[in-house]
Amino acid sequence: MAVLAYMENWDGKFKKSSFELVSYANALAELLETNIIVLSLGPVSEDELSKLGNYGARKIITVPDVLFKTLDNQVFSKVISVVAVNVGAEVILFSHDNAGKALAPRVSVSLKAGLVSGATGLPLSVDPFTLRKKVFSGNSFARQIIKTDKKVLTLAKNSIEVKENRGSVEIEVFQPDVQAGDFKIHMEDVQKQTGKVILTDADIVVSGGRGMKSPDNWGPIEELADLLGAATACSRPVSDEGWRPHQEHTGQTGKIIAPNLYIAVGISGAIQHLAGVSSSKFIVAINTDKDAPVFEAADYGIVGDAMKILPELIQAVKEMNAS
């Protein structure tokens, strides 16, 4: 028996969400009185792998083959399933991110293990194995039971505190029975945004809506984000109008994010927008309309003109950073 956690890497590096997943795996293994095994696919240095040991990983299986640099859902999930069987994994864990959502369903089918995607915490009970997850795009929660002996979960972001738990790590290299010809997905090129905080990783996000009136008014949003080390985001009409790139669009049909702080400027707070940001720890709303629905979701609010308020906030943050 074991809890197996699949650990995605980004160009050979792990992220906070990786450490969250190890912390979760550790807590779950404790609950199930079993041990945790981490699986990493693709080239990752020994140093980087060892970092997972700071959060409770004791055994890491790694497939350093460069073939695994590009995500191929079919091949990756096959290897994960093989390892899961080899180590006798009872639960297989993924982060609820692009890779986790791509792989968990395939692993679920190949192991005939029920899947709960976007679990928001540890099981409410282990028998029956019951998890909480958000449904209706964040408007409510469901309790879902997995009925099979083997289980697959994807873990929603910010669902567990990252917890240090240091110890020695054993790293085992695994060579799966996979050939280059098994990869059906061929990478042509990658475009990456550089020098900016990535929206899905950001602890703080400053977001603008149609209330910003024109793409020319984004200066203060960007300046405030810069000063706070934050990422920038926007509502859907703003990206539809081409005022901002579509990668910034948050909401039900855009990115779903869970930063510590989300500052919504000139955003009315439509249900579809809130669906993408309601898991933020704190929400700030700045809006001229005191009845805008965004204030129902917000923790702090200011009623007033963004173009007047933003410069004052920028000034206050400068003073804060200076002191």
Add this chain to the structure above:
Amino acid sequence: MKIIVCLGNVPDTTTKVKFVEDNTKFDAAGVQWVINPWDELALTRAMELKEDSGNSVDKVSVITVGGKNTEPTIRKALAIGADDAVRIDLNPEDSYVAAYQMAAYLKNEQELHIVFAGTESSDYNGAATGGMLAELLSVPSISSVSGFELEGDKVRISRDIDGGTEHLLVDIPMLAIVHKGIAKEPRIPAMRGIMMARKKPLNVVPPSDVEALTEIVGFELPGSKPPCKMIDVDNAKELIDLLQNEAKVL
């Protein structure tokens, strides 16, 4: 070449969500049902590909696992332009059941080309059916697809990753799990389309025998949160102070 679009039927996104029977069932009373937003975009893209004479797409079909109540949604898809539709007559209890039913049906297709599924259903947020279907059919799947072009018998795909986009080349048959960017705006049925939809084939097929792997046993509405703390507009600076010292997020 044929494109098959998986069509989910979901409550309109502005629905006020309520539960009945001791919070164990979604209250469907008065709910307006629509095509799952991602599937609507997938269908729109499929139609664009068919209309582009540079491609050899000759047919777009939609497939739904659902009861008779899903037929208005299916008719809407036909009105948007799908050539025909299949409804597998069962209300699926989980994503696995939905995927299994579609796989059982699609395995009988003479030749499988391209399948589109959405990233997730806006009701139960399973984020699973597309990947499960691909595994059951043993075909490659690509997720987070924001761009889809045909190039002969290959597909050129844009796949979103954290902070960027990958451009990939994939062979057919394949299954694409699509999200934002795949099409600009969902297509709205025109009058002519609505008339024609009535005559298009909607085949109802019986379900296969399969058991769900999971079960939803109850729902909770989020607890009420404390009211928003309002800060006077003439003292906007106070916000930064509160974020730093009260919320402790700066």
